[in-house]
Amino acid sequence: MKFFIDTAEVKEIKEAASMGLVDGVTTNPSLVAKSGRKFKDVLLEICDLVKGPVSAEVVSTNYDGMMKEAREYAALRNNIVVKIPLIAEGLKAVRTCHEEGIKTNVTLCFSATQALLAAKAGASYISPFVGRLDDVSTNGMQLISEIVQIYDNYNFETEVLVASVRSPMHVHEAAMLGAHVATCPLSVLLQLCKHPLTDLGLAKFLSDWEKVPK
Numbered sequence: 001m002k003f004f005i006d007t008a009e010v011k012e013i014k015e016a017a018s019m020g021l022v023d024g025v026t027t028n029p030s031l032v033a034k035s036g037r038k039f040k041d042v043l044l045e046i047c048d049l050v051k052g053p054v055s056a057e058v059v060s061t062n063y064d065g066m067m068k069e070a071r072e073y074a075a076l077r078n079n080i081v082v083k084i085p086l087i088a089e090g091l092k093a094v095r096t097c098h099e100e101g102i103k104t105n106v107t108l109c110f111s112a113t114q115a116l117l118a119a120k121a122g123a124s125y126i127s128p129f130v131g132r133l134d135d136v137s138t139n140g141m142q143l144i145s146e147i148v149q150i151y152d153n154y155n156f157e158t159e160v161l162v163a164s165v166r167s168p169m170h171v172h173e174a175a176m177l178g179a180h181v182a183t184c185p186l187s188v189l190l191q192l193c194k195h196p197l198t199d200l201g202l203a204k205f206l207s208d209w210e211k212v213p214k
């Protein structure tokens with residue numbers, strides 16, 4: 001399973017990368033706004049740090065605008081994946097990107113049929129937002145299970161990228177279901193390695209070590 005980090009903060013990417021936890025990066029307009037920096041500057045800095053896929057999201061909502069942005073991003077670095085919203089105009093852009101060899105991450109997916117359409121359009125990744133579904137009392141991980149099953153049924157090559165991950169349980173379940181990727185904030189990546197018994201065990205080993213004659 002691949003881990004992407006969901007952030008536009010270079011410092012966070014460096015920290016996660018030092019633990020070997022960055023197979024790729026996802027960003028979105030809200031995360032970029034939070035960074036307070038120009039997107040192109042951040043994007044290029046991230047691409048210099050990370051060899052894996054780096055998602056850059058378009059902000060146009062029509063086909064022509066999306067394709068203009070997609071071609072511009074794709075020309076910047078060869079590991080840039082163009083993030084496109086799951087709307088009808090977006091699917092048209094995904095199809096053209098596929099034909100032109102531009103990788104896409106289709107975002108804001110909230111249903112299995114949306115995921116089916118994205119795969120048919122030739123998306124490289126589909127991003128179902130599990131946390132936002134949980135927020136409205138809908139089981140986000142059930143959607144992952146359905147998409148994995150549908151993609152397996154028809155041998156789609158689109159990778160399932162579990163997004164809007166809020167807790168280690170989301171990552172656990174995504175891995176059990178065979179999702180290809182989970183994109184997580186740094187806080188979740190750090191939580192994944194925590195266990196109270198590890199901390200207790202370590203404290204006991206260290207206090208016992210004090211009793212060993214030196």
Ligand code: E4P
Pocket residue numbers: 006026027028107127129131132163164165183
């Ligand atoms: C994914 O690509 C999105 O950037 C992200 O996971 C959204 O997460 P949120 O719902 O916590 O904002």
